[in-house]
Amino acid sequence: MSEDTQPTGASGRPEGAGAVVVGGGLAGITAALALADAGVRVTLLEGRPRLGGLAFSFQRGELTVDNGQHVYLRCCTAYRWFLDRIEGASLAPLQDRLDVPVLDAEAKPGRRLGRIGRSALPVPLHLARSLATYQHLSLAERAKVGRAALALKALDLDDPALDDQNFGQWLAEHGQSERAVEALWDLVGVATLNAVAGDSSLGLAAMVFKTGLLSDPGAADIGWARVPLGELHDTLARKALDSAGVRTEVRTRVTSISLNENGRWSVQVPGETLDADTVVLAVPQREAHDLLPAGALDAPERLLEIGTAPILNVHVVYDRKVLARPFFAALGSPVQWVFDRTDASGLREGQYLALSQSAAQDEIDEPVAVLRERYLPELERLLPTARGAEVKDFFVTRERTATFAPTPGVGRLRPGARTRAPGLYLAGAWTATGWPATMESAVRSGAGAARAALGALGRPRDHLLAFEEAA
Ligand SMILES: Cc1cc2nc3c(=O)[nH]c(=O)nc-3n(C[C@H](O)[C@H](O)[C@H](O)COP(=O)(O)OP(=O)(O)OC[C@H]3O[C@@H](n4cnc5c(N)ncnc54)[C@H](O)[C@@H]3O)c2cc1C
Known part of the structure; x- marks a missing residue:
């Protein structure tokens, strides 16, 4: 890097040292766009050779593979704003109406397929028909689920005591059988929280279920990328950053951040020091800990x-x-969620399925051969047509630190965007957004950090209104 980070105003004169955003995941990209949209000169520094952080793609022969299947919900208004901002919304559309096929590998033939869906009726009636006909639960269990859902809806998300409580325990106290937890609460909860109910904070779980299932009839409609994630979070994001005037440097790992004698921030990368009035640290919590002055x-x-x-x-x-x-969720099997990635991956012949296995503590380090022996027969149990099919390729992707663990009490550990150091802000899905570690949380955190920074700089924040109205 040769240029400095001096911004120039309408007069063409330098206007201070500008902003440096450290970390090119969704949080950092959002912060960089939001700052640049307010006229701040921004440099975005990313250690890896690409943008997108934990949500990225790579090449394996002719296949373009996502490191992990990602979905979002209609209620993820910040991520939807992000998709619009990078002109990628049409590449990651939402279902018209929530419809999740749920296959129970252990059910009798003819009773294996259940569905979780919604109608256009107002909340909570929008789910009533689907719940009433959900054949993976008994009539009594369905009635109890309905009562627990109403109790959940009545919880006050602003009550900090909720965060210390255990969601699994709360479900048991509200009459939920082990089967109801497996076939309904964990089916949704494990995929969104990355933990079973017994390992989850009631506050975060209540937030997910209230916002997704009990706020607006369409809130839980599911969206996912029909293209590789890298096309959105790297290619299109890069294009948006370039046109916003952000200078983006990949393969550029920040090694330290310190205040210099001019009262500005010195951001150290190998071979160079950048000057900045504002620094947004949008890296995972461990890296943030190591870099924070x-x-x-x-x-x-x-x-x-x-x-x-x-x-x-x-x-x-x-x-x-x-x-x-296009996808289904499974019960009675170690398989959790299965997505058809054929078109998105560029595969020309056959079919490519991706199995997304959350809360995978027990198998994240299993050898590929063990996983192959476990999962291929399970897929044959769930999908009869797989029995005669030839497996052309089998591989796994492992993300050991995919999300923060949503354990009871985690809320107290998550800091907000502002730090005690003037001009230094935090962003990342793990910061205090109220959301579990999701793309939504990452985008919200990036916008929150930009809002705080722009406030301190006395810069306009009106452009963030559109975001906040959406959110
Ligand atoms: C397999 C998997 C499946 C998931 N599924 C979903 C899903 O279905 N729906 C959903 O909403 N979310 C999902 N998530 C979570 C979601 O991907 C993350 O919450 C989100 O992408 C986090 O973004 P972030 O910007 O906060 O952090 P990150 O993506 O971690 O970005 C931080 C960036 O900082 C960079 N960095 C670190 N240190 C430095 C340094 N010193 N200098 C420069 N750069 C540095 C890193 O390289 C990284 O690019 C999933 C995650 C995984 C891994």
């Missing part, structure tokens, strides 16, 4: 107490089509 947080060691949770993806390429639907 002394005194920036009251109790920086708390960042290290935020646990992490793994996600495993199992990728299988068959020589023929074995699944007719």
Whole structure:
């Protein structure tokens, strides 16, 4: 890098040292766009050779593979704003109406397929018909689920005591059987929280279920990328950053951040020091801990107490089509969610399925051969057409620190965007957004950090209104 980060105003004169955003995941990209849109001169520094952080793609022969299947919901208004901002919304559309096929591998033939869906009726009636006909639960269990959902809806998300409580325990106290937890609460909760109910904070779980299922009839309609994630979070994001005037440097790892004698921030990268008035640190919590200057947080060691949770993806390429639907969720099997990635991956013959296995603590380090022996027969149990099909490729992707662990009490450990150090802000899905570690949380955190920074700089924040109205 040769240029400095001096911004120039309408007069063409330098206007201070501008902003440096550290970390090119969704949080950092959002912060960089939001700052640049307000006229701040921004440099975005990313250690890896690409943008997108934890949501990225790579090449395996002719296949373009996502490191992990990502979905979002209609209620993820910040991520939807992000998709619009990078002109990628049409590439990651939402279902018209929530419809999740749920296959129970252990049910009798003819009773294996259940569905979670919604009608256009107002909340909570929008789910009533689907619940009443959900054949993976008994009549009594369905009635109890309905009562627990109403109790959940009545919880006050602003009550900090909720965060210390255990969601699994709360479900048990509200009459939920083990089967109801497996076939309904965990089916949704494990995929969104990356933890089973017994390992989850009631506050975060209530937030997810209230916002997704009990706020607006369409809130839980599911969206996912029909193109590789890299096309959105790297290619299109890069294009948006370029046209906003952000200078983006990949393969550029920040090694330290310190205040210099001019009262500005010195951001150190190999071979160079960048000057900045504003720094947004949009890196994972452990890296943030290591880079934060002394005194920036009251109790920086708390960042290290935020646990992490793994996600495993199992990728299988068959020589023929074995699944007719775009995706399904499974019960009675170690398989959790299965997506058809054929078109998105560029595969020309056969079918490519990606199995998304959340809260994968028990199998994240299993050898590929063990996982192959476990999952191929399971897919044959769930999908009869897979029995005669040839497996052309089988591989796995492992993200050991995919999300922060949403354990009870984690809320106290998550800092907000502002630090004690003037001009230094935090962003990342793990910061205090109120959301679990999702793309939504990442985008919200990036916008929050930009809002705080622009306020301190006395810069306009009106352009963030559109975002906040959407959010
Ligand atoms: C397998 C998997 C499946 C998931 N599924 C979903 C899903 O279905 N729906 C959903 O909403 N979310 C999902 N998530 C979570 C979602 O991907 C993350 O919450 C989100 O992408 C986090 O974004 P971020 O910007 O906060 O952090 P990150 O993506 O971690 O970005 C931080 C960036 O900082 C960079 N960095 C670190 N240190 C430095 C340094 N010193 N200098 C420069 N750069 C540095 C890193 O390289 C990285 O690019 C999933 C995650 C995984 C891994």
